[in-house]
Amino acid sequence: METYLGLDLGGTKLLIGEVDAYGNILRYKRYDSGFFNQKAAFDIIRRSMDDYVANVGWVGEKPVAMGVGLIGRVDPNRGIWLQIDPHRTESIALADELTALYGIPCRIDNDVKSATRAERVWGVGQFSKDFVYINVGTGIAVGTVVGGRQIRGSHFNAGEAGHMRVGVNVGVPCACGRTDCVETIASGSGIDRCARLLKDRYETRLTFPPEGEKRVSVEEVVTLSQAGDPLCSVLVTNAAEGIANLIMNMVRVTDPDTVVLGGSIVANEYVFERIQACLNQNTMRFVTHGVVLTKLNPQFVGLLGAAAVAMNK
Numbered sequence: 333m334e335t336y337l338g339l340d341l342g343g344t345k346l347l348i349g350e351v352d353a354y355g356n357i358l359r360y361k362r363y364d365s366g367f368f369n370q371k372a373a374f375d376i377i378r379r380s381m382d383d384y385v386a387n388v389g390w391v392g393e394k395p396v397a398m399g400v401g402l403i404g405r406v407d408p409n410r411g412i413w414l415q416i417d418p419h420r421t422e423s424i425a426l427a428d429e430l431t432a433l434y435g436i437p438c439r440i441d442n443d444v445k446s447a448t449r450a451e452r453v454w455g456v457g458q459f460s461k462d463f464v465y466i467n468v469g470t471g472i473a474v475g476t477v478v479g480g481r482q483i484r485g486s487h488f489n490a491g492e493a494g495h496m497r498v499g500v501n502v503g504v505p506c507a508c509g510r511t512d513c514v515e516t517i518a519s520g521s522g523i524d525r526c527a528r529l530l531k532d533r534y535e536t537r538l539t540f541p542p543e544g545e546k547r548v549s550v551e552e553v554v555t556l557s558q559a560g561d562p563l564c565s566v567l568v569t570n571a572a573e574g575i576a577n578l579i580m581n582m583v584r585v586t587d588p589d590t591v592v593l594g595g596s597i598v599a600n601e602y603v604f605e606r607i608q609a610c611l612n613q614n615t616m617r618f619v620t621h622g623v624v625l626t627k628l629n630p631q632f633v634g635l636l637g638a639a640a641v642a643m644n645k
């Protein structure tokens with residue numbers, strides 16, 4: 333049986349696992365990450381891989397290939413991790429380094445583009461050649477598939493749609509230099525920032541952990557908003573409107589027949605319904621398969637994406 337090794341590197345954890353061609357996860361192990369730059373991340377990958385090889389091992393023969401899903405800008409053709417964030421430029425030839433270290437051909441890609449690959453292979457790609465994958469997690473990013481091919485752009489920077497403005501005006505400055513980008517309104521980090529910015533203007537029972545240490549709980553925001561908490565109601569209304577406008581903007585740009593949502597925030601049933609309620613039916617008339625939640629296990633979409641990168645799909 334041919335298997336593929338996936339490495340899903342996030343801000344807090346690294347998930348390593350072996351996946352078969354049908355998208356079944358055969359075995360996996362989770363490692364703590366928490367890195368500040370690409371070199372430190374590379375060390376974490378190496379240490380964790382050494383442990384995985386020694387203590388978990390392969391299901392059968394060596395995996396055919398390995399794939400890594402990464403934060404930031406990635407050149408998948410040359411296997412170069414260009415940037416972890418816009419303020420750092422220390423590109424590393426990660427694919428070649430890992431291929432040499434472990435003797436398994438390695439490919440790499442950005443995490444949301446990897447998740448979009450998993451959708452193409454095992455998700456909505458089975459019935460759609462034109463879809464948009466919108467990931468709403470700590471940040472917001474979009475994978476766009478047109479005619480079966482994912483759009484990447486001239487600098488592998490396509491899909492940074494979290495930095496679109498969406499008609500919700502709160503006055504939150506974004507790291508990109510603009511104000512009120514949808515990521516500052518509707519992502520996990522954005523909801524935290526909006527909550528702190530607006531907390532003196534609306535009454536609330538929301539818990540505020542020390543700023544910079546821990547974010548407000550989106551789950552708590554949603555639960556309190558359903559109970560009529562004034563601040564949390566504003567936060568959820570803004571987030572739902574922001575995501576709905578982002579969806580409709582993307583629909584106007586590439587004419588997809590399906591919009592897939594992924595990430596913990598949109599997986600919440602109440603938030604998902606609120607987003608649906610903000611969609612304009614005329615704008616959405618050609619989205620024949622509708623706006624759907626990903627069918628891929630949200631805990632493992634990154635790992636499946638990395639395996640799809642390994643398969644080079």
Ligand SMILES: [Zn+2]
Nearest residue numbers: 495506508513
């Ligand atoms: Zn921005």
